[in-house]
Amino acid sequence: MTMKNWHAGLLAAGFIALTASAAGAQTLRVGLQEDPDLLDPDLARSFVGRIVFTSLCDKLVDLGPDLEFVPQLATEWSWSPDNKALTMKLRQGVTFHDGEPFNAEAVKFNVERSLTLPGSTRRSEIAAVASVDVVDPYTVRLDLSEPFAPLLAALSDRAGMMISPKAARETGENFSRTPVCSGPYKFVERVAQDRIVLEKFPQHWNADAYPLAQVSYLPIPDTTVRLANLQSGGLDIIERTAPADLPTVRGDSSLKLEQATSLGYQGITLNVGNGPRADQPLGKDPKVREAFELAIDRTIVNQVGFEGEHTVGNQPVAPTNPYYAKNVPVPERDVERAKKLLEEAGHGRVKVELMTPNAPDSLRVAEVIQALAGEAGFDVSVNATEFATGLDRQTRGDFEAFLIGWSGRADPDGNIHTFISCKGGLNDGKYCNPQVDEHLNAARTTTDTAARKAEYAKAAELYLADRQRIYMYHQNWFWAMTAGLEGFKPHPDGMIRLEGVSLKK
Amino acid sequence: MLAYMARRLAVSIPTLLLISMLVFSLQLLLPGDPALAIAGEERSPEVVEAIRERYHLNDPVPVQYWYWLTGVLSGDMGESIRSRMPVTELILSKLPVTIQLAVMAMIIALAIGIPAGIVSAVRKGSGWDVGANVVALSGISIPNFWLGIMLIMLVSVQWGLLPASGYANPLEDPIRNIQTMIMPAFVLGTGIAAIMMRHTRSAMLSSLRADYVRTARAKGLSERVVVLRHALRNALIPVVTLGTLQLGELLSGAVLTEQIFTIPGFGKLIVDAVFNRDYAVVQGVVLFTGTAFILMNLLADMLYFLLNPRLRA
Numbered sequence: 043m044t045m046k047n048w049h050a051g052l053l054a055a056g057f058i059a060l061t062a063s064a065a066g067a068q069t070l071r072v073g074l075q076e077d078p079d080l081l082d083p084d085l086a087r088s089f090v091g092r093i094v095f096t097s098l099c100d101k102l103v104d105l106g107p108d109l110e111f112v113p114q115l116a117t118e119w120s121w122s123p124d125n126k127a128l129t130m131k132l133r134q135g136v137t138f139h140d141g142e143p144f145n146a147e148a149v150k151f152n153v154e155r156s157l158t159l160p161g162s163t164r165r166s167e168i169a170a171v172a173s174v175d176v177v178d179p180y181t182v183r184l185d186l187s188e189p190f191a192p193l194l195a196a197l198s199d200r201a202g203m204m205i206s207p208k209a210a211r212e213t214g215e216n217f218s219r220t221p222v223c224s225g226p227y228k229f230v231e232r233v234a235q236d237r238i239v240l241e242k243f244p245q246h247w248n249a250d251a252y253p254l255a256q257v258s259y260l261p262i263p264d265t266t267v268r269l270a271n272l273q274s275g276g277l278d279i280i281e282r283t284a285p286a287d288l289p290t291v292r293g294d295s296s297l298k299l300e301q302a303t304s305l306g307y308q309g310i311t312l313n314v315g316n317g318p319r320a321d322q323p324l325g326k327d328p329k330v331r332e333a334f335e336l337a338i339d340r341t342i343v344n345q346v347g348f349e350g351e352h353t354v355g356n357q358p359v360a361p362t363n364p365y366y367a368k369n370v371p372v373p374e375r376d377v378e379r380a381k382k383l384l385e386e387a388g389h390g391r392v393k394v395e396l397m398t399p400n401a402p403d404s405l406r407v408a409e410v411i412q413a414l415a416g417e418a419g420f421d422v423s424v425n426a427t428e429f430a431t432g433l434d435r436q437t438r439g440d441f442e443a444f445l446i447g448w449s450g451r452a453d454p455d456g457n458i459h460t461f462i463s464c465k466g467g468l469n470d471g472k473y474c475n476p477q478v479d480e481h482l483n484a485a486r487t488t489t490d491t492a493a494r495k496a497e498y499a500k501a502a503e504l505y506l507a508d509r510q511r512i513y514m515y516h517q518n519w520f521w522a523m524t525a526g527l528e529g530f531k532p533h534p535d536g537m538i539r540l541e542g543v544s545l546k547k
Numbered sequence: 548m549l550a551y552m553a554r555r556l557a558v559s560i561p562t563l564l565l566i567s568m569l570v571f572s573l574q575l576l577l578p579g580d581p582a583l584a585i586a587g588e589e590r591s592p593e594v595v596e597a598i599r600e601r602y603h604l605n606d607p608v609p610v611q612y613w614y615w616l617t618g619v620l621s622g623d624m625g626e627s628i629r630s631r632m633p634v635t636e637l638i639l640s641k642l643p644v645t646i647q648l649a650v651m652a653m654i655i656a657l658a659i660g661i662p663a664g665i666v667s668a669v670r671k672g673s674g675w676d677v678g679a680n681v682v683a684l685s686g687i688s689i690p691n692f693w694l695g696i697m698l699i700m701l702v703s704v705q706w707g708l709l710p711a712s713g714y715a716n717p718l719e720d721p722i723r724n725i726q727t728m729i730m731p732a733f734v735l736g737t738g739i740a741a742i743m744m745r746h747t748r749s750a751m752l753s754s755l756r757a758d759y760v761r762t763a764r765a766k767g768l769s770e771r772v773v774v775l776r777h778a779l780r781n782a783l784i785p786v787v788t789l790g791t792l793q794l795g796e797l798l799s800g801a802v803l804t805e806q807i808f809t810i811p812g813f814g815k816l817i818v819d820a821v822f823n824r825d826y827a828v829v830q831g832v833v834l835f836t837g838t839a840f841i842l843m844n845l846l847a848d849m850l851y852f853l854l855n856p857r858l859r860a
Contacts, residue, residue, distance in 0.1 A: 077819070079629050087589040161597040163589045218631060234630055234637060235819060236714055236811035262712060262809045267699060271711040274703035430584030430824055437583065437590075449588055460591070467591045 068255035070527075070545060072538060073268045073280035077235050077261040082218035083203035084155055084162045089449055089536070092200065093281065094238055094259050096537045099203040099223035102130060102149070103194060105452045107302075107533050109364060111194055115144065115204055115224070121489045125189035132180040136247050138206035139228040146176040151207040153184065166467070167196040167456075189487035191494065195453030226252040226540065235261060253529075253544040272297065272522055278545060279523035279530070281538065285351035291522040300521045302532035303353045303360045305450025307457065309513040310396070310411075315472030316439030323392045324442060330392060331509040333383040337418035338411060339375035340514050347407040353516045357502055358448075358457040360516040363534075365454040365495060367502035380418035393421045397435065398445040400426040407514075408445055436470045444470075447517070452535060454498055455486060462505055473510035552849065559841045566837045567619075570830055571612045581824035585628050602628055602827070615830060624834070625827035627820075634831035637816060644714060645805070645812035648735065649797040651728055653790065655736030656743055661786070663740070664747025668755065669774055679744060686741030691800060695734045695807035702730060712809035731808040735800050739793050746789050750782035757781070795840075 078091035083099060086092070104114040116130040136144035153174045156164040170190035175183045186193070196202065209222035221229050226249065227240035238259040242252060260277065262268040265284040271277045273294065283291060283299070291299050312331060313320045323330045340354040356372040359365050384392060394415070398408040405426055412422040427435065436444050450457055459482050460466040464474035481501035485494045505511075519536045529542035582598040583590055599605045603614055618625055624634035667679040703711035709730055715723035754760060755778050763777045764770075802814030809815075813832075820828035 077630075080631060087585070087587050087594070089588065161594070161601060163586075163591075163594050166591045166593060215631075233811060234632055234640070235815055260713065260809075264807065264809075266696065267712055267807065267809065270699045270704050271713075274699075274707055274709075274711045276703070276710045276713060428579060430579035430581075433583045433590065434578070434580045437580075467593075 068253070068545065070254045070257045070279065070540070070543070071277045072257060072259045073271055073277040074259050074261045075265075075268070075282045076263055078238065078259075080218040081221045081229070081232070081238070083200040083205065083223075084159045084164050085218060086200060087163055090259075090261070090281075093536075093538050094240075095200065095203055095223075095225075097227040097240055097257055097540050098221060098225045098229060099205065100136070100225045101198055101202040102204070103198040103202055105195075105198045105533065105535055107531055109305075109452060109534060111198055111452075115202075116197075119194070125191070125487060125489050126186045127183055128186070128193060129177065129181065129183045132182065133247060134180055136224055137245055138204075138209070138224045139222045139243055140206050140209050142206045142208045144204060144224050145179050146182040147179075148204060148207050149182045150174040150176055151210070152204050153201075155205075155210060156201050164196075164201040167199075168193060168201050189489075191486055191489045192451075192453040192455040192459075195451060195456060198452055227257055230256075237261075248541070251541045253542075254540060257540065269522065272524065275524075278527055279521055279538065281519070281521055281536070283520040283522045285348040285520070287522075288349065288351060288520060291520075296525050297522055298525050298527075300523070300530055300532040302519050302534045302536070303362050304517045304519055304536055305359070305363070305452060305457070305534050306448045306517065307355065307358050307360070307450065307513050308352075308407075308447035308515050308517060309445075309511050311436070311441075311444045311446055311471050311511050312509070313439060313441050313443070313471050314508075314510050315474065316470060319439055319442055320472070322394075322442060323387070323389055324394050327387050328508060329383050329387040330389065331512075333380040333387070333392075333418060334394070334415060334420060335373065335509055335512050336376045336380040336383070337415040337420060338512070338514070339414055340372060342375075342414065343407055343410050344515050346410045347403060348515075351520070352518050354514070355516050356506065356513050358461070358511075358513060359450075359454050360534075363454070364491075365498050367499040369499050370502050370506050375414075377418045384419045389419075391419050391421050393423070395425055395442045396422050396445060397425045397427050397432055397441045397443065399429045399432055401429075404445055411445075439470070439472070449536070450534075455482070458482060458498075458501070459486070462510065471510050473505075473508065475504055475508055478504045478508075551852070552845070555845050555848065559845070562841060563834065563837055567616070567830070567834055568612065570833045571608055571615070574826060575608060577824070579824065581628070581826055584824040598628070615827075619834065624831040627825050627828050629823045629825050629828075634827050637828060638813070638831055638835050641811060641813045641816045644810060645798065645801050645814060647717065647724075648728060648732055648801055648805070648810065648812060649794065651732035652735035652739065652797055652800075653794070655732055656739035656793070657790070659736070659740035660743025661747050661783075663744040664786075665751055665774065665779060667744070668748045668751030671752065679748075683741040683744045686737045686744075689737075691734050691738065691803050692807055694737065695731070695804060698730050698734060699807075712807075714810050714812075727808070727810070731804045731810055734807075735797060735804045738800065739797065742793065743786060743789070747782065747786050750785050751778060754778040754782040 074090045074093060076090050078094050079088045080086050081091065081094065083095060100115050102114060102116040103111045106112045115133050115136060117133050119128060119130040121128055132146060132149065138144060153168065153171060156162055156168055157171065170186045170188055170193060171184050172187040173185045175185065177183050204224055206222040210217050213220060226243060226246045228243040230239040230241050232238045240257045242255050243249065262271060265287060268280045269283060269287050269290065272280050288299065291297050312324060314325045324334060344350050344352050344354050353360050354372060355361050357366055396408055396411065398404045408424040412424055415422050432444060435441050448457060460468045462469060462473050463479050463482050464476065478501050481497045485497035488494055519532065521530065521532065523530060526546040528544050528546060531539065533539060582595045582604050585598055586594045603611050615625060626633055627637060663679045667676040670676055699711045702708050710727050713727050715727060717724040760773060760778050763773045801812060802818060805812045805814040806818055816828065817832050820832065
């Protein structure tokens with residue numbers, strides 16, 4: 043081909059491309075922030091993976107928009123009087139994508155797999171399950187070694203996702219490459235770092251509620267590029283739109299925006315007992331920590347860091363959450379009192395090293411804190427660290443204060459227990475208050491919501507006074523989507539549920 | 548000839564071993580625990596421990612190296628820690644994408660750089676020359692990521708002409724493949740076009756001053772024939788050499804461009820693997836690249852050997 047012909051060819055291709063219509067109206071293209079890891083609910087670790095699972099795998103229980111548990115594969119459930127057994131009635135007539143039936147045996151297989159599969163990331167979430175009994179083909183009972191109310195929440199996430207026992211046995215370790223579940227959409231293909239494609243499963247028990255024929259998940263890490271793809275029609279919906287991009291979305295009549303306050307939190311973890319680096323005023327003295335908290339204005343942090351688009355808070359759950367302890371509201375900034383407290387504690391200016399992930403958002407927040415705390419007498423030095431290194435240092439106790447968050451769980455236990463109970467697996471600041479533990483453990487053993495709320499309120503009063511963690515704000519999920527997308531309901535868990543979602547082009 | 552090749556190959560093996568050892572020791576310098584990075588938010592102690600066990604991260608580096616080396620010798624480069632995909636499969640599936648991008652970028656670079664170089668040499672000192680030089684200088688100075696984002700904003704968002712990112716298999720959807728590759732190839736090609744332009748220009752200028760060009764003109768040949776047939780042919784030889792040298796440059800430039808346009812190629816594989824601390828992939832990529840470079844060098848040497856009679860004597 044000569045150069046001239048080649049150019050002509052390219053030009054022609056360009057014109058054909060321009061006139062070619064968009065993909066079929068019933069394929070939804072979802073822009074994800076990153077590429078999911080393993081598509082095996084028992085081995086998966088990433089947040090984006092859960093977004094894909096939401097359409098691929100049905101769960102025993104689902105989480106409603108108001109954080110109440112609603113039936114999915116289990117139609118009803120009940121706790122034994124001693125709260126040590128959970129009995130679930132299962133939906134009948136459900137089949138997996140490979141045609142295998144879903145029943146009590148399948149649930150038994152799945153729960154046991156979560157508990158025994160080597161490298162299972164679910165084991166710790168349902169460790170309280172001692173045995174699974176098949177009561178009848180559609181009734182299953184989970185017997186617990188001790189009462190554990192958060193079990194239901196675990197079953198509303200990956201631990202409750204049901205995979206085909208036959209496929210799991212046949213593919214073994216390679217299950218994640220061709221996952222077989224019973225969700226409204228079944229797996230078609232995955233091209234690493236490029237796309238995951240699912241198509242409608244017509245035999246799904248609730249197939250009529252899912253109008254879309256196909257879903258493609260496309261990982262696009264750069265938020266600006268992700269939005270550009272949405273604006274140019276390459277995507278139909280994107281998750282985690284950056285607050286800075288929201289004015290663009292709001293100003294574009296071809297787009298719309300949905301939002302929900304996340305289940306997680308962002309804050310500062312202080313090292314109060316993990317090795318020699320806890321041995322400094324902020325780690326040792328609750329009065330200094332109180333001064334530090336009083337120096338920070340959460341609203342300013344939210345304003346400067348995120349255009350005021352996130353939700354300010356002072357607890358592991360957002361003020362919108364039913365488990366928010368109303369007895370300990372968000373404190374106001376009080377620089378004078380902070381100064382006085384430092385004086386009482388016998389300190390002049392207090393040096394603090396604030397470690398932060400080296401992402402622009404975190405750095406901005408760290409700098410605001412530096413400025414605010416500076417006015418009250420803290421010399422904050424910001425130490426920007428690559429994320430994995432930060433986690434490593436945090437685990438080893440090589441930090442004074444670390445700016446970090448948690449994506450959150452449906453049950454408040456998942457936001458609190460492992461982080462601040464004395465022996466909590468993620469208690470990297472080594473905080474320990476036996477009284478707090480008592481309340482947190484009590485909240486685990488009862489299934490009565492009012493009683494649990496009371497226990498969490500008592501615990502909050504204590505650990506918020508100790509201030510080992512200074513909770514600052516809760517991220518809001520922002521989904522930007524094309525105006526033609528209808529029926530999307532925002533959920534606080536950040537998932538994209540496709541029930542009732544359709545596309546008009 | 549055969550003895551020469553055998554000698555060269557024999558030398559390549561210890562070189563590759565040395566490279567792989569170096570990569571393994573570099574891991575020690577990387578801060579952060581890979582098992583923690585991979586476990587991410589689900590970093591409960593038992594999950595982290597399970598990852599360490601499975602990928603031998605608890606073993607001393609020489610032992611890890613031994614596991615890896617014996618695997619490679621039996622044709623197994625290991626599996627990605629993050630996705631559990633075989634590393635060999637990952638590399639082989641990403642490579643064609645990057646090669647296509649590089650080839651397209653090179654075509655764009657040649658299509659812009661050579662004509663621009665000729666024009667500015669022939670009309671030295673004119674407005675064309677100055678203009679081409681300004682464009683070339685900008686081409687070299689503008690960073691790929693900036694140009695990429697600007698193009699996405701203009702071409703995709705404002706004009707809605709091309710997809711902002713993504714990739715389609717050329718065998719399944721050739722039109723979409725061209726649509727998605729043309730912008731990144733352009734971004735990648737412009738930097739090289741600028742270098743090409745400057746080299747073509749200087750080579751052309753010296754060709755135009757050569758005796759054979761004066762002879763050609765004296766024979767009364769048209770200016771067009773003088774420039775394109777006589778001067779350009781000789782001027783192109785160093786430019787072609789430069790072009791082959793730029794191929795390596797293209798591959799490294801592809802790393803950034805693939806990231807901006809979300810093209811699932813070799814460059815994106817490397818970047819993601821480094822960020823995810825996916826050691827097995829990083830090691831596989833380094834070994835693969837090392838082998839490719841050694842083989843390319845070998846090939847080039849052999850070609851030189853064949854083409855240059857003086858070496859054979």
